[in-house]
Amino acid sequence: MAALIRIATTLIFVLAGCAAAGAQTAGPASSAPNPAAKILRWAGDAEGGAPYVEADPADPSRVVGFDVEVADLIAAGLGRAPQFIEIAFASIDQSIGRGDADIALSGIEDTSTHRSNFAVTVPYYRFREVLSVRDADARRIRSLADLRGRRVGTLGGTIAYEILLKAERDYGLVAVSYEDDVHPYSDLIIGRLDAVLLDNVLAERRHRTASGFVTHPEPVAVSQYIGLMAPPSAALRDRVNEILKQAMRDGRLEAIFRKWKIWNDDQPALFAQVLKGTPIPAVDGYEGFDGDSVATLSHWNAAKRYLPSLLRASVVTLVFSCASMLLAVALGVGIATGRVYGDRLVRALLTGYVELIRGTPILLQLFVLYYGLAAAIRLPAWMAALLGLGLNYAAYESEIYRSALLAVPIGQLEAAKTLGFTRLQTLRLIRGPQAFRLALAPMTNDFVALLKDSSLVSVLTVVELTKQTQILATNLGSWVIPGALCAALYLAMSLPLAAVARMLERRWRWATV
């Protein structure tokens, strides 16, 4: 025991040491560490990749990209040392709001929500929301209006996703939300999607590594990238704006964009507008859209607007959870029975399955099912999600059922044998019913856990309750009301289940005494 504690303590110190070293080396190598200099903590998502921010292929402890160089430029202008902080793209707004970094630069879009909830810099890059379709559809599909009944993918929590949600109502297309900007294109190529709407910067980057699709140059919408700061940073914002304007004048910004091959004719026009002080509107949708942005509504009114979609997402969560649990129970019973009654080979195979599933993250299993097997079996997202949850929980359920089967006293099984019951009859009439009573309470607890774990399927583009809440929070720029609504809906679903579990435990307590 003492040896175990020593090993655990050593591990904790080693991990803490690695984390500290990682934090120090995560910053760009363009500026040497100077303890005396002040630091500019800037946030980005290296998972978003080039040309924004990515781990340097030559030295993964460094980050490179045009946003890295813009951060360097700003830090130099402020006389500070830049320090990179990795924050997932979907969480950047909240992290900046709570002060995790001084500024975020990671292809942050110039939206009404950002303008109303944060201190934002002047726009420093103009991009186009462009539509990509498969080669064969290039002539047939040229705009959102051509996509009625078809699936169109994009990155969740972006202007493009807002545009698609509005186009769902206007054109009857199906908006599909992704957690990253790589898989929409791979799914487009293999036919899971009919189109992708994303920034031209992302589309051009994907064209360099993949083929089979074309990108229409005509923009669905035009917007800009900005730097995002917490509201009290107005003074810092003004200084950053001056630095950016100076870099626009003296060509340093142009040099950065040319280096990363994203300079185009849109940029001189943007620079001219910024330097002249011409008002540049934020963008929340496509041209002709006349709805309100949620950012302009009160939080309560915005929440009321989103409530129906949260309720619909709750139904998705409930249906997914029920269907996955049914699958998990059926498979779990089979696995448990095989492990108790099967021969050595069957037992070894089933034990291997259970250990494989329990020993690997469910997220990895979902990715493998949906993306990894796509070349062989192209499962629809809902089916991959259902299978992923069902197969994962089947392993855990099987352990509950196996222990319940083993808990039935062996004397009863021997009594059944002397009375002439076959093994199947013994399982069906004597062992199974008693094991079911023992398993019911933990099984109900697992169902409550599955209800919450179902939020993981959002990585496969399924919009369930948590994902819908995240979308609402991103659009509102606050988690308070969306979080409370989401929690209330989860509780409304899980509390009755917990009550049923308690009731069944009370009713069948005798089975365990």
Next chain:
Amino acid sequence: MSTRQGKLAINDLEVARGGRVLVSRLNLQAMPGELIALRGPSGSGKTTILRAIAGLDPFQNGTIEVGDAKLEGGRRPDPSMWQRLHRSVGLVFQFHCLFEHMTALQNVCLAPVHVHGASSREAEQQARELLAELGIDARAGALPRELSGGEAQRVAIARALAVDPPVLLMDEPMASLDPSRRADLCVLLQRLTATGRTLLVTTHDDLFARNFATRVLTIEDGRVVQPT
């Protein structure tokens, strides 16, 4: 209670586990209607003999003939032999081993319906008669956890008798009973043998063995040391 004639013949039975001999060269011929008591200290092999006869544990050498079933040492019986064995012999466990999720009545009805193909109504009627004969018909609807030790034992006997085995094995039936219950059980066992059923009973109760058994075998270290 209808019965078939209980034939039991054990020849040179040898049971060993992990190199240790539990029963050695046991021979026993029982006539229909006999009540044979096996007595001896704990661990002497009494229960092992019953389990071998009931087909619960394999044995290495010798033969066991029960009714029209014949088990041979070192050989696994085929399914038809199992079927004949289970029609010929019943076992009442020391700790009863009732099915905990079923009432007393359901415990007794289960095998006649699912193993022997009786109709539910027929099985229930017979079960009620058995429970009445054993004096516990009032407890037919009780779950095993609601029964006293003596009641549970009589339900276990009724369950074993419900498939009408000509040979009945009982493991320490007196162990958990007070004196008056023991007397009741002795009377019951005599009634069971009166119609030709053979009973093989393990016991530590010398009084019972002397007064009620037609024969007493004393077992020590897996051997019969004192046939009476």
